[in-house]
Amino acid sequence: MQTNNHKIVDYDLVLDAKFGKEGTPERAKAEEDAYSFYSGQILQDARKEAKVTQAELARRTNTTKSYISKVENGIITPSVGMFYRFIAALGLRVEVVKPIY
Secondary structure: OOEEOOEEOOHHHHHHHHHOOOOOHHHHHHHHHHHHHHHHHHHHHHHHHOOOOHHHHHHHHOOOHHHHHHHHOOOOOOOHHHHHHHHHHOOOOOOOOOOOO
């Protein structure tokens, strides 16, 4: 790991050292865990912004408060279908946009 005054110069080296080289099973698992955590944070932020409790979201999506908590904490990753159910239950929509280069 290269640092300069505690600033990371090559972040790829940090990721490689901590999670394994890109393409390895260890790195793939770390990336999947990161996506689960990030998805959970998106859901939690959206739920709180909508002023909906975990219990209410569970009721609206026919799941449990425990399930909502596990998703929000990145413990489990919901299926795509369930993610869309969450989005709809919160009165939101998903928009896929092609980046402009």
